[in-house]
Amino acid sequence: MKIEIIILLMIASLMQGCLKGSKDMPPPEIFLSMPDDGYEIEPDSVLLISPKITYDYDSQYKWTKNGQVLDYTEKDLEYTSPVLRTDTFEFFVYTPSGADSMIIPVHTIILIDFEEFNLDKYTPHINKSETGYFNSKGVILPVKNVETENYWSGFAISIETNTISQTLDNQFSVYATSGADGSSHFSVFLTDDKGSPNRMSFSDGINHTLKSIAVNNSTYAALTIKRGDANAKAFDYGDWYLLTIKGYDNQDNPTGEVEFYLADYRFENSNKRYVLSAWTNIDLQELGKVNSVEFVLSSSDANEDGYNTPLYFCIDNIKILH
Secondary structure, three states: OHHHHHHHHHHHHHHHHHHHHHHHOOOOEEEOOOOOOOEEEOOOOEEEEOOEEEOOOOOEEEEEEOOEEOOOOOOOEEEEOOOOEEEEEEEEEEEOOEEEEEEEEEEEOEEEOOHHHOOEOOEOEEOOOOOOEEEEOOEEEEEEEEHHHOEEEEEEEEOEOOOOOOOHHHOOEEOOOOOHHHOOOEEEEEOOOOOOOOOEEEOOOOOEEEEEEEEEOEHHHHHHHHHOOOOOOOOOOOOEEEEEEEEEOOOOOEEEEEEEEEEEOOOOOHHHOEEOOOOEEEEOHHHOEEOEEEEEEEEOOEEOOEEOOOOEEEEEEEEEOO
16 A cells, blocks of 8 residues: 555656646747848749747647738748749747747849859950840840940959959959859949940830849959059048949839949048948849939049049849849
């Protein structure tokens, strides 16, 4: 009888311990390695969303898309969209200890990254086109050539990354070791000093929303800003090199503009002065719906004949939302 009582006490103690343990188990937490503004995919590509969950025991899962419950009970979700759009997913996990959820935006975009031009060490750049423009996924990038003057302007495609040579022979290099996000190809833009703007435009004639664009300095412009040359001075306190991006709709009405300093020496503290040397994303959604975009470069180093700073910069990863 005494042994039976001891056994019953031990069973009761174990049961209390189990109950206590279950009460002490924390609620689940969802973790996901995701860009700050959500995932980006191109049309018809497959995105696998694979959340990680702490304390994932006896769990139930739920997915919603734009507020509507999906007929889906797995933890991982495969998603494909055939059209440009933004969808908002929410993932839920439920356990006996609690629940958690996470909002996951997914943007289906067109990405212009210039990789289709297949340049190599024998042809590291192209700045001529028989049509007068490059066409990348319906985005038109004009390039102008005047053979008799050895003159060009507009957009070139390049893979050159020489960051030490300050010569006109190095005008197609970006002031970095690669294109944006470690890619190889990018575009170099040179302002048309003959007075006509070289606008990037859409071949379909329709207005589109641009999400963002990655920009950086060209090596030729960056080193001239730092060192000066026979025509341009080295930047000092108060100087600046400005990119202004202007949007126009398909009726040629202006839709807005965004300013971005490619070099800024207006700070009294010399440690804050900079010449951009890393690919940087510029949000262009505030331009609204556009059919063309004009890039305008200006500099504090100017005289009656125009700007002395070489008016180049580099472009990559143009993202079109819809």
